[in-house]
Amino acid sequence: MTFLRRLLPFSLRGRLIFAFTGIVIFALALVVVALPNLLDGYFLQQEQKNLDIRAVAVQALLEFQLQSALGLNTDDPQPIVQATQPATIAPGVAKAMGEPTDSQSLISSVTTLVAQADLDLSISSGPAHPDQVLYRVTVAYAPDVPTPGQEQDSISQTSTFTVADPWWSQFPGTVPVRLVTLRLSSPYDFRADTLRSVLGVLLTAAAAALLVAVLASILLADRLTNPIRRLTRASRALGEGDLASRVAVEAGGGSPEIGELATTFNRMADRLTESIDLIRRDRDRSRDFLADVSHELRTPIAALRTFNELLQEGAAEDPLARREFLEASGQQIERLDWLATNLLELSKLDSGLIALDLRPDDLRAAVEAAVQQAEPAARRKGVDLVMRLPPEPVRQRHDPQRIGQVLSNLIGNAIKFTPRGGTATVSLETRPDGARLLVADTGVGITAEELPHVFERFYRGTQVSEERASGSGLGLSIVHSIVDMHGGRVTVESQPGQGTTVAVELPREVAQSSPS
Numbered sequence: 001m002t003f004l005r006r007l008l009p010f011s012l013r014g015r016l017i018f019a020f021t022g023i024v025i026f027a028l029a030l031v032v033v034a035l036p037n038l039l040d041g042y043f044l045q046q047e048q049k050n051l052d053i054r055a056v057a058v059q060a061l062l063e064f065q066l067q068s069a070l071g072l073n074t075d076d077p078q079p080i081v082q083a084t085q086p087a088t089i090a091p092g093v094a095k096a097m098g099e100p101t102d103s104q105s106l107i108s109s110v111t112t113l114v115a116q117a118d119l120d121l122s123i124s125s126g127p128a129h130p131d132q133v134l135y136r137v138t139v140a141y142a143p144d145v146p147t148p149g150q151e152q153d154s155i156s157q158t159s160t161f162t163v164a165d166p167w168w169s170q171f172p173g174t175v176p177v178r179l180v181t182l183r184l185s186s187p188y189d190f191r192a193d194t195l196r197s198v199l200g201v202l203l204t205a206a207a208a209a210l211l212v213a214v215l216a217s218i219l220l221a222d223r224l225t226n227p228i229r230r231l232t233r234a235s236r237a238l239g240e241g242d243l244a245s246r247v248a249v250e251a252g253g254g255s256p257e258i259g260e261l262a263t264t265f266n267r268m269a270d271r272l273t274e275s276i277d278l279i280r281r282d283r284d285r286s287r288d289f290l291a292d293v294s295h296e297l298r299t300p301i302a303a304l305r306t307f308n309e310l311l312q313e314g315a316a317e318d319p320l321a322r323r324e325f326l327e328a329s330g331q332q333i334e335r336l337d338w339l340a341t342n343l344l345e346l347s348k349l350d351s352g353l354i355a356l357d358l359r360p361d362d363l364r365a366a367v368e369a370a371v372q373q374a375e376p377a378a379r380r381k382g383v384d385l386v387m388r389l390p391p392e393p394v395r396q397r398h399d400p401q402r403i404g405q406v407l408s409n410l411i412g413n414a415i416k417f418t419p420r421g422g423t424a425t426v427s428l429e430t431r432p433d434g435a436r437l438l439v440a441d442t443g444v445g446i447t448a449e450e451l452p453h454v455f456e457r458f459y460r461g462t463q464v465s466e467e468r469a470s471g472s473g474l475g476l477s478i479v480h481s482i483v484d485m486h487g488g489r490v491t492v493e494s495q496p497g498q499g500t501t502v503a504v505e506l507p508r509e510v511a512q513s514s515p516s
Contacts, residue, residue, distance in 0.1 A: 020217030069096030117187035156185035370407035
């Protein structure tokens with residue numbers, strides 16, 4: 001049942017089979033209809049030429065016999081037409097031509113052996129009077145044993161020639177000329193039998209060609225529709241959740257259009273798989289992010305709840321204790337505010353709500369502003385803050401506010417993790433394809449195990465120091481998102497106890513886009 005449904009014309013395969021078969025049937029029908037008529041005309045032309053040749057041969061024989069009967073080469077010529085009233089054919093001529101009933105006569109022999117067609121011979125008094133027939137003999141050709149396949153044809157050939165009557169040359173005046181008319185008709189030939197044989201062979205060949213065409217159309221339709229069916233199965237499997245479903249691309253012998261379609265489908269499936277994987281990772285990150293936010297909020301909230309309970313239990317009566325609790329509560333509130341601000345900023349960056357304000361400004365201005373803003377904190381910490389800028393302006397498209405935010409976070413981290421007496425260095429370098437910002441410190445450094453995780457949200461290391469514990473763990477995530485929006489790259493190199501270097505590479509041409 002399935003096979004029959006596939007053969008029906010409402011499927012693509014069935015339509016292709018019916019279309020190919022229909023074209024072949026139409027072509028064969030044209031050949032079968034047109035070729036017999038063309039062959040019949042060709043055979044008729046050949047038989048007509050053959051009859052013409054026989055007519056010339058018969059004419060030559062009869063003319064020779066007639067001249068012999070008239071005695072043209074003797075001293076006693078005979079007339080063709082006797083001088084009687086009315087004029088009649090000479091007996092010698094009639095005897096030389098013979099009677100049709102005499103099977104041994106010349107005319108009968110010529111009809112049987114040479115003409116092989118019905119023969120009609122007439123002699124008229126002259127070309128000026130062809131209707132004055134003086135002698136006529138008609139012989140019907142009927143072979144005793146017809147050759148198998150021979151049939152009488154409906155063609156004919158008429159020829160005429162003139163003969164001077166030699167007997168009249170002994171009299172003064174013009175020698176009369178007699179008109180001899182010879183007509184061959186209804187010859188026996190093989191034209192009809194040959195045409196039937198050719199038509200039979202043609203029909204047999206047409207039937208064989210039709211069978212081959214049907215088989216070839218089925219194979220061709222299978223070859224054309226199999227890739228589409230594979231593509232349909234792969235699409236159905238992909239729609240049912242099988243993200244690994246792909247279509248094999250045939251190399252070499254396949255159709256380039258089908259190959260391009262399969263390649264496009266596989267590319268689409270890859271993009272879909274990547275998108276779903278990205279959504280799953282985003283879902284997992286969101287779940288982890290919510291857990292991290294809950295964990296980060298739990299600590300200051302628990303501290304504030306403890307301070308509130310202690311104040312309610314009587315600690316508020318002690319001015320020193322009250323002041324200490326209020327200062328600690330203020331620190332926790334500032335931490336909550338800092339955490340909320342960073343979370344909001346990171347959420348806007350990731351969602352694309354913040355568009356870059358790209359300007360062809362000098363990057364040195366952004367570096368100078370960030371260093372000046374961080375100098376008071378460096379002095380309080382006792383860290384030497386060094387700035388190294390090229391002498392020439394470094395103009396390229398960037399968002400000054402966001403690049404300043406990147407530098408502030410990196411310089412803040414460098415100061416925070418560098419002990420008193422250390423150095424934090426901010427450098428700007430030019431490159432053929434853009435610019436490079438470097439923030440290096442001589443601080444505590446980061447272990448090799450922690451380096452791959454420094455850009456993760458809320459990550460502060462496995463061995464949390466006092467400086468790391470005081471942060472939100474979102475600074476480097478914000479830096480990564482802003483640099484990503486600029487189409488750049490940020491890398492971290494560090495050795496424990498030797499310091500850390502953060503490199504930000506910004507391309508010269510920045511497309512206006514949201515972060516990926």
